[in-house]
Amino acid sequence: MINGSIGLTIIFQIYNLAGIYLHIPFCRRACHYCDFHFSTNSNTLPSMVEALGMELVLRRNELNGSKIQTIYFGGGTPSLLGSKQLDFLLNTIFQNYCVESNLEVTIECNPEDIINEELQDFKKIGINRLSIGIQTLDDKALLLMNRNHDSKMSLLALDKTLKYDFGNLNIDLMYGMPGETLGIWKTNLNLVAQYNIKHISCYNLTVETRTALHHFLEKGKIAIPDDKWNKQIFELNGSFFLENGYEHYEISNFAKKDFISRHNSNYWKGEKYLGIGPSAHSYDGENHRSWNISNNIKYISGIEKGDPNFEIEVLTPNNRINELIMIGCRTKWGIDLVKLDEVESLASKTLIMQLEKENLMDKFALTDKYLILKEEAKLFADQIASSLFFSD
Numbered sequence: 001m002i003n004g005s006i007g008l009t010i011i012f013q014i015y016n017l018a019g020i021y022l023h024i025p026f027c028r029r030a031c032h033y034c035d036f037h038f039s040t041n042s043n044t045l046p047s048m049v050e051a052l053g054m055e056l057v058l059r060r061n062e063l064n065g066s067k068i069q070t071i072y073f074g075g076g077t078p079s080l081l082g083s084k085q086l087d088f089l090l091n092t093i094f095q096n097y098c099v100e101s102n103l104e105v106t107i108e109c110n111p112e113d114i115i116n117e118e119l120q121d122f123k124k125i126g127i128n129r130l131s132i133g134i135q136t137l138d139d140k141a142l143l144l145m146n147r148n149h150d151s152k153m154s155l156l157a158l159d160k161t162l163k164y165d166f167g168n169l170n171i172d173l174m175y176g177m178p179g180e181t182l183g184i185w186k187t188n189l190n191l192v193a194q195y196n197i198k199h200i201s202c203y204n205l206t207v208e209t210r211t212a213l214h215h216f217l218e219k220g221k222i223a224i225p226d227d228k229w230n231k232q233i234f235e236l237n238g239s240f241f242l243e244n245g246y247e248h249y250e251i252s253n254f255a256k257k258d259f260i261s262r263h264n265s266n267y268w269k270g271e272k273y274l275g276i277g278p279s280a281h282s283y284d285g286e287n288h289r290s291w292n293i294s295n296n297i298k299y300i301s302g303i304e305k306g307d308p309n310f311e312i313e314v315l316t317p318n319n320r321i322n323e324l325i326m327i328g329c330r331t332k333w334g335i336d337l338v339k340l341d342e343v344e345s346l347a348s349k350t351l352i353m354q355l356e357k358e359n360l361m362d363k364f365a366l367t368d369k370y371l372i373l374k375e376e377a378k379l380f381a382d383q384i385a386s387s388l389f390f391s392d
């Protein structure tokens with residue numbers, strides 16, 4: 001691992017980048033399950049926007065003129081930015097990078113930020129995909145999550161996206177909250193099904209350490225559903241989304257035809273991306289990852305001095321092979337055997353021998369180029385992948 005500001009330009013400039021991610025590290029309040037990097041103090045928001053613009057300019061040569069296919073405003077809560085600030089960042093990209101005409105531009109929004117004028121402005125400045133953090137339509141669970149909205153606000157937000165014809169819409173859902181019943185989850189699914197939403201990300205709650213939920217769990221104040229319950233919900237989701245015309249293309253992601261997330265799919269296919277903002281990660285598509293410091297003040301001061309605070313990790317061949325296995329088990333595209341062999345000759349042969357040794361061959365469909373995990377084994381994708389990892 002290499003600290004500091006050495007040689008990023010040299011490392012990245014020979015590769016084409018697929019996308020740009022911008023991290024907006026502010027939230028109105030801290031959700032009890034969240035361990036992302038954000039601050040609830042937005043005093044530095046204007047200087048953060050300036051710094052993000054400066055970082056985009058500072059790093060423009062890393063792309064070596066290659067085309068940007070996707071831009072993603074994530075966070076944090078990007079919908080805290082006004083359309084003028086978003087427009088400034090988009091224009092900085094357009095002026096400094098080579099951008100495809102068929103660009104996907106996504107912004108993550110919280111339901112309370114979906115207001116009529118903003119939706120019109122988003123369209124005007126070129127944002128063509130919304131991702132709304134609905135999580136659940138159960139008010140008790142929203143309260144326990146410490147979300148800044150209730151179910152009524154979420155449904156109103158969905159109505160507005162329909163009114164303004166924001167067709168390319170994702171919503172995030174989260175299952176596995178304390179107290180959730182099968183009935184509550186089915187009601188959630190039936191309500192969202194009425195909106196013909198094009199893309200749904202459906203995550204199982206993970207209780208991360210350093211979160212309020214973890215503290216409540218440790219103190220015995222809450223209990224989370226067990227694996228048996230999660231399996232039931234996972235299977236219910238799979239059949240519900242299939243019946244409603246969605247393709248299960250990644251373990252937690254479902255899309256109607258032509259509406260898979262191009263930005264996230266590029267991550268999963270191992271394409272390159274540039275991460276701008278505190279805590280944002282970048283990948284050169286080969287063997288270098290870097291990430292910016294997770295501290296707003298230090299990030300801004302580093303950028304202002306022209307000396308960004310970041311770290312780089314050099315991936316070993318086994319790191320890269322294991323990532324291909326993990327991503328391949330989680331997606332419909334499967335494990336790319338050709339890419340495995342590009343990293344290390346005969347890696348695909350070693351993997352197939354390992355599958356046979358672990359008696360896992362029947363969990364996969366094998367084509368000439370891919371090993372694809374069967375639908376019925378997807379619940380165990382992460383465990384299966386880790387049992388196949390290469391070690392040094």
Ligand code: SF4
Pocket residue numbers: 026027029030031034035036038075076077110133
């Ligand atoms: S709004 Fe999003 S990023 Fe902010 S605390 Fe909640 S889940 Fe985390």
